[in-house]
Amino acid sequence: MSRSIALVSLGCAKNAADLEVMAGNLVKEGYSLSPNPDRADVVIVNTCAFLKAARDEAEGEIRRALEMKKVGRYSKVVVAGCYPQRYPDAARRFPGVDEWLGVPGKWVEPQMPALRFTGKAYAYLKIAEGCSHRCAYCAIPSIRGPYRSRPIASILREARALVETGCRELNIVAQDPMPWRDGRKTLVDLLRALDAIKGDFWIRVLYSYPSEISDEYVNWLVSSPHAVRYADVPIQHTVPEVLKRMNRGAAIPATLSIAERLRGAVEGIALRSTVLVGFPGETKSRFERLLADLKRMRFDHLGAFSYSPEKGTAGYSMPGRPSRRVAEWRMERVMAQQRAVWGGIAKSMVGRTYRALVVAPGVARLESQAPDVDGVVRVDRGETGEFAKVRLVRRAGFDFAGEVVE
Numbered sequence: 001m002s003r004s005i006a007l008v009s010l011g012c013a014k015n016a017a018d019l020e021v022m023a024g025n026l027v028k029e030g031y032s033l034s035p036n037p038d039r040a041d042v043v044i045v046n047t048c049a050f051l052k053a054a055r056d057e058a059e060g061e062i063r064r065a066l067e068m069k070k071v072g073r074y075s076k077v078v079v080a081g082c083y084p085q086r087y088p089d090a091a092r093r094f095p096g097v098d099e100w101l102g103v104p105g106k107w108v109e110p111q112m113p114a115l116r117f118t119g120k121a122y123a124y125l126k127i128a129e130g131c132s133h134r135c136a137y138c139a140i141p142s143i144r145g146p147y148r149s150r151p152i153a154s155i156l157r158e159a160r161a162l163v164e165t166g167c168r169e170l171n172i173v174a175q176d177p178m179p180w181r182d183g184r185k186t187l188v189d190l191l192r193a194l195d196a197i198k199g200d201f202w203i204r205v206l207y208s209y210p211s212e213i214s215d216e217y218v219n220w221l222v223s224s225p226h227a228v229r230y231a232d233v234p235i236q237h238t239v240p241e242v243l244k245r246m247n248r249g250a251a252i253p254a255t256l257s258i259a260e261r262l263r264g265a266v267e268g269i270a271l272r273s274t275v276l277v278g279f280p281g282e283t284k285s286r287f288e289r290l291l292a293d294l295k296r297m298r299f300d301h302l303g304a305f306s307y308s309p310e311k312g313t314a315g316y317s318m319p320g321r322p323s324r325r326v327a328e329w330r331m332e333r334v335m336a337q338q339r340a341v342w343g344g345i346a347k348s349m350v351g352r353t354y355r356a357l358v359v360a361p362g363v364a365r366l367e368s369q370a371p372d373v374d375g376v377v378r379v380d381r382g383e384t385g386e387f388a389k390v391r392l393v394r395r396a397g398f399d400f401a402g403e404v405v406e
Contacts, residue, residue: 003030003032003041003042004031004032004033004034004041004042005023005026005033005034005040005041005043005044006036006037006038006042006044007033007037007043007044007117008037008046008061010046010047010058010061011046011047011048011050011054011081011082012050013171013371013372014173014174014175015047015081015082016046016118016124017124017125017126017173018081018103018126019044019046019080019117020124021104022044022046022080023044038068038073039073039074040073040074041074041076042074042075042076042077042078043069043074043077043078044078045058045061045062045065045077045078045079045080045081046080046081047061047062047080047082047083048083049081049082049086049087049139049143050082050139050140050143051305051308051310052308053308059083062077062079062083062094062097066097070096076098076099077099078097078098078101079094079100079101080100080102081103082103082143084100085102085144086139086142086143103129103143103144103145104129116162119359119360119384119385120165120166120384121167121168121169121357121358121359121360121384121385122168122169122170122171122202122357123162123167123170123171124173125155125158125159125162125170125171125172125173126150126173127149127173127174127190128147128148128150128174128175128176128177128179129144129145129147129150129174129175130144130146130147130148130175131144131147131175131176132147133176133209134247135236135246135247135248136245136246136247136279136313136314137246137276137279137307137310137315138310138313139310140175142313147175147179149179149180149181149182150180151182152182152189152190152193155190156193156194156197163198163199166385167201168200168202168387169201169203169204169371170194170201170202170203170204171204171371172191172204172206173206173207175207176207176208176209176212177205177206177207178208178209178212178217179212187205187217188214188217188220191203191220191227192220192224195225195226195227200387201226202226202227202228202357202367203224203226203227203228204230205227205231206232207232208231208232208233209251210233210251210254210255210258211250211251211253211254211255213231213233213254213258213261213262218261218262218265221265221266222265228367229266229267229268229269229367229368230269230270230271230272230367230368230370231262231266231269231270231271231272232272232370233258233262233271233272234273234274235255235258235275236248236255236274236275237255237276237279238256238275238289238294239282239286239290239293240252241286242279242281242290245280245315245318246279246315247314256293259298270300270301270368271297271300272299272301272302272303272370272373272374273299273301273303274304274305275294275304275305275334276304276305276306276307277304277307277330277334278306278307278321278322278324278326278327278328278330278331279307279315279321280307280315280318280319280320281318282322282330283320287330291334291337294334295337295341298341298345299338299341300342300374301342301370301373301374301375302334302338302341304331304335304338305331306324306327306330306331307321307327309321342398343395346395346400347395349400350393350394350395350400351391351392352391352392353390353391353405354366354389354390354392355367355387355388355389355390356377356382356387356388356389356390356402357387357388358379358383358384358385358388359371359376359384360384361384362379362382363377363379364376364377364382364388364390364402365377366390374398375399375400376399376400377390377392377399377400377401377402378396378400378401379402379404380402380403380404381404382404389404389406390402390403390405391403391405
């Protein structure tokens with residue numbers, strides 16, 4: 001008799017990829033995905049615990065699932081992911097949870113066809129687990145452990161299956177894809193092997209630590225038949241004194257030159273980054289310098305976050321931390337400036353025609369738009385999972401309205 005599962009996915013794309021693997025294996029074991037997400041035999045809450053806001057969201061979803069269990073909507077509640085990995089004593093706080101699962105301890109190869117929550121058009125292809133950087137603000141290494149590369153054979157097997165089932169965009173994800181290794185094979189070797197797969201599809205690499213972007217990788221961006229002209233390079237800050245405190249001192253020269261370097265090498269490339277404001281040691285003058293640097297760099301897409309002190313990280317007890325109010329105000333200033341930068345970039349794009357991937361009815365994305373974070377193009381028509389030529393008609397916030405042309 002088939003048993004049904006409901007799924008709650010929280011956090012980043014890497015978390016979503018983990019849940020896709022888990023759900024695919026459960027389907028192989030005889031479970032079915034419940035047509036009603038609020039009623040199933042088993043609910044799986046896949047959690048994030050990176051920041052306080054993520055923990056609050058996870059705890060809220062756990063409480064909600066337990067309330068649903070009390071009224072008979074679920075018979076079993078399973079909590080997976082970063083929250084139980086970081087807080088092994090969570091069972092005492094939520095005694096109604098039936099099973100606690102952490103993050104993947106070792107690779108379990110996806111069994112195809114796996115459940116793909118992203119839809120037909122695109123997928124996340126996870127190539128590594130964990131992180132060996134020791135950024136002073138980040139708890140990820142303590143949650144997910146040191147960096148472990150996934151074997152190339154497993155990655156290619158999954159990638160071929162995705163393309164064969166109609167996937168038109170492979171989004172390469174890891175805490176940091178750049179250090180990936182399998183024996184003597186590097187990330188660029190992996191990307192060239194993906195290029196050898198037959199089909200019309202995009203390859204997008206998400207997250208690139210600035211100092212790890214090699215000339216070989218840049219050459220791949222230029223020469224690959226599948227690479228999108230896009231780079232996600234979270235710089236976190238631009239002031240050397242702050243970067244040193246963040247334990248990102250080795251990346252200072254690359255951080256300050258990365259925008260110019262990539263634009264000079266890859267014609268038409270779109271750049272995304274993130275910055276962290278309010279970290280200990282960020283004075284008013286240092287913040288103003290960050291603002292000036294960001295204005296000069298003119299990232300196409302930019303996310304800003306206010307620092308959240310995390311126990312177990314080097315930054316937790318550092319002196320000189322701006323108040324929460326100041327950090328939030330600085331975050332708003334960064335984003336206000338970015339909205340003006342984006343307005344100028346978007347204005348130059350309106351009226352032009354681009355190749356776009358239709359990812360859902362009435363929704364497409366350009367090469368310059370990564371899934372979930374960079375906005376979309378609202379289109380008048382187009383078949384989901386196919387490429388189309390789209391003329392941008394107008395800007396709508398961080399999105400565009402466009403029309404498909406022959």
